[in-house]
Amino acid sequence: MGAAAQAQELEVMHWLTSGGESASLAVVRQAYQDQGGRWRDAPVPGGSSARAAAVNRILGGNPPPVFLFSVGTQLTELSAHGLVMPVPGAGPEWDRVLPPLLARSAKYQGHYMGAPLNIHGENWMFYNAALLQQASLAVPRTWAEFLDAAARLKAMGKIPIALGGQPWQERLLFNAVVLGVGGRDFYRQVYEQLDPAALASPTMLEAFRVFASLRPFVDEGSPGRRWNQATAMLMRGDAGFQFMGDWAKGDIRAAGLEPGVEIGCALAPARDQAYIMVVDAFAFTPPRDAATAAAQQHFVTVMMDRDVQAGLNQAKGSIPVRTDVPEDGFDACAKQAMALIRDPATNLASTGMGLPGGVAGALDDAISHFWNDPRLSPEEGQELLRKSLLAFR
Incomplete structure (x- = not known):
């Protein structure tokens, strides 16, 4: 040599x-x-x-x-x-x-x-194109449209959201909602500045209300499920949507499907376009x-x-x-x-990229706690998140 x-x-x-x-x-x-x-x-x-x-x-x-x-x-x-x-x-x-x-x-x-x-x-919304066509559904562009679509899929006996019940996956869904409800500037105020006013705002409360409204559209098998198992549900047509990073496309291709065709892709509903x-x-x-x-x-x-x-x-x-x-x-x-x-x-920036490790961990804990305890109101969820993040300021 x-x-x-x-x-x-x-x-x-x-x-x-x-x-x-x-x-x-x-x-x-x-x-x-x-x-x-x-x-x-x-x-x-x-x-x-x-x-x-x-x-x-x-x-x-x-x-x-x-x-x-x-x-x-x-x-x-x-x-x-x-x-x-x-x-x-x-x-x-x-x-x-x-x-x-x-x-x-x-x-x-x-x-x-x-x-x-x-x-x-991180903020992709993948969907089963054939299932949406069967339900005569357009791709949702707002969270209100998404909730309507989810209700129709559930009435058909389908799982509206394929979600892996792990804290980081729950956080991806939450952050998509935060961006969708508040927009890019609000997302930056929350996650770049840890702005107390933003965390305590009516906008954040609305994000928790929307997030809570998604709970009924996830199946009981979600806790502990891995993301690729949720993607498989989407590909089989058992579920209509998955909110996941674009690494899901690797599994979609491996199954012989084309991202953007059989499994459609759109950014999660948002006030203005952004890429986390x-x-x-x-x-x-x-x-x-x-x-x-x-x-x-x-x-x-x-x-x-x-x-x-x-x-x-x-x-x-x-x-x-x-x-x-x-x-x-x-x-x-x-x-x-x-x-x-x-x-x-x-x-x-994703929260894992933009926040110190302790803050990112506190965020995941707060979001997962709220998501998995339906007894908590949106107001209680907002206060839990506010206290968790401001403890690091």
């Missing part, structure tokens, strides 16, 4: 082990190897487990040179403690081609602390030698290539981090998202 290829050997730690995830990483790996690199795979199934394993290796003195993480406060904390280094090869071009919110979120003290891999959107973003990114630890440093920089160059970005995101169901990637080859849902995020006003 040539010296150049040997010099490019690189251990890459990640959690991309499912079908669509593995296919997306394979695009990066193949391009890296085609350009003379040697890739040493270090998979750890599960995002939480993989993040914990990376941190443990760093603290234990055996840091992975490249590891997958999520853009957000936990990565910022690693940067603040000097445990990761600025992304090698990140330059002014990134500021031009990345959505502004992503560019800001991926930086610490003016330097990129992670090389973003993809952009996922969650971003995976690779982070880098200081290299042990010049060969590792060269390999790290080569990895970044390959991953940020426009063709590689197109291929990996088509495989994963996400959209490219670069706004200059052509839409050719993407499904209808992705094309809608790619067009939307080019307007910075539409870019919103």
Whole structure:
């Protein structure tokens, strides 16, 4: 083997082990190897487990040179403690081609602390197109229309909402309602500013009223259900709608269905269009030698290539981090998202991306508590959320 290829050997730690995830990483790996690199795979199934394993290796003195993480406060904390280094090869071009919110979120003290891999959107409403047609239903554009549609589906003996009963899934649904009822500026007031006035406002109370009104349209089997099991309900025609991130498209494709066709996609009903973003990114630890440093920089160059970005995101169901990637080859849902995020006003951070870990955990706990206790009134739910979040101010 040539010296150049040997010099490019690189251990890459990640959690991309499912079908669509593995296919997306394979695009990066193949391009890296085609350009003379040697890739040493270090998979750890599960995002939480993989993040914990990376941190443990760093603290234990055996840091992975490249590891997958999520853009957000936990990565910022690693940067603040000097445990990761600025992304090698990140330059002014990134500021031009990345959505502004992503560019800001991926930086610490003016330097990129992670090389973003993809952009996922959390506020999608997937639906069984044949079932809606059978019920003579149009795709709901408001929450009032959605409640009418849900009532009709329930009368037909169908489950209106396929929901996995886990706190993070309940929070996705709640945040879609918050955006839908209050709009983009209100969402930012709540989750970027933790604004006490917004948390105590009539708008937030209305969000809780709408959220509570969705409870009767979820089946009794929801508690503990995984998201992919809920997606299967949608694909079988047992349920009409699922509110889920665009990673659901991987399972939809694997079942031989086309996102945007048999399983339709629309952004959850909202006053104004917005995309609640969650971003995976690779982070880098200081290299042990010049060969590792060269390999790290080569990895970044390959991953940020426009063709590689197109291929990996088509495989994963996400959209490219670069706004200059052509839409050719993407499904209808992705094309809608790619067009939307080019307007910075539409870019919103997921709570996992924008809130410190303790605050995000308190949010999930409060929402799950309210959702799973029908005795709680919307007023009580609002007060529970207000107290939970303001405890961290």
